[in-house]
Amino acid sequence: MRNRILIVLALVFLSACDNKTKSSITQQPTLADYSLGEKWVWKYKGVTTEGEVRSDGTDTREVVKFGEVLGMTIGKDTIPVTDIVKPDESKTPKYDWPLEVGKKWKYENNWTSQDGTTGNQSQDAEVLSYREETVEAGTFMAYTIKYTGKTTNSRGYSADETEIWLYAPSVKNFIKLTQNQGDFRYVEELIEYSK
Structure with missing residues (x-):
């Protein structure tokens, strides 16, 4: 009898965990979700299969006062947070809001680098899970896309x-x-987050 109770409790627990990973739906952040002084710091490293390090450093973004509105520093630029939260009207967006497990879409991006090189990314995207993930900055509930x-x-x-x-x-x-990407592996991880 005791074994049956333990099995039932284990099944209930696993079922609850399973629901936790699958049932969340997340809308795109809005301007009200950001606060002055909020800061993100990532470390990044890109290495070829031959071991050549092509990129290694940190990237910091911070919400600052930008004239009369909130802005976000990205590298040497500051852009209004209203631009960041503006809905993406593209039929092939990076994030197809709302996010939920199982959602699939096509992502396409055309770009021009600083040296004038143009390029294109064409990818199939899928939200695989929503669960606790641990990085250097801490443990967060996160979507795996x-x-x-x-x-x-x-x-x-x-x-x-x-x-x-x-x-x-x-x-x-x-x-x-x-x-x-081909013979190149790049990893970027959040190492600090503060409000």
Whole structure:
């Protein structure tokens, strides 16, 4: 009898955990979700399969006063938070709001680098899970979003790629990115978050 009770309790617990990972739906953050002084710091490193380090450093973003509105520092630029929370009207967005486990969409991005090289990303995206994830900055409930596809550029580069993004609604941002693109692996992880 005791074993049956333990099995039933285990099944109830597992069922509750399973619901926790699948039932969440997250809307896009709004301006009211951001506060002055909020700060994110990521460490990043990109290495080729040969061991050549192509990028290694940190990236910081912070919510600051920008004229009469809130802005976010991104590198040397500051952009209004209203631009960040503006709904993406694209039919192929990076994040297809609302986020929920099982959702699938197509992501496409055309870009131009600082040296004038143009390129394109075309990926299939899928939300695989919503569960606790631990990074250097702490433990957060996060969506695991997998992007698979191809990147090409005007210099003849073409590579298949897989990206895994861990997006945490509580910090309104990704907490980890793992990208494999041809012979290049890039990892970016949140190491500090403060309000």
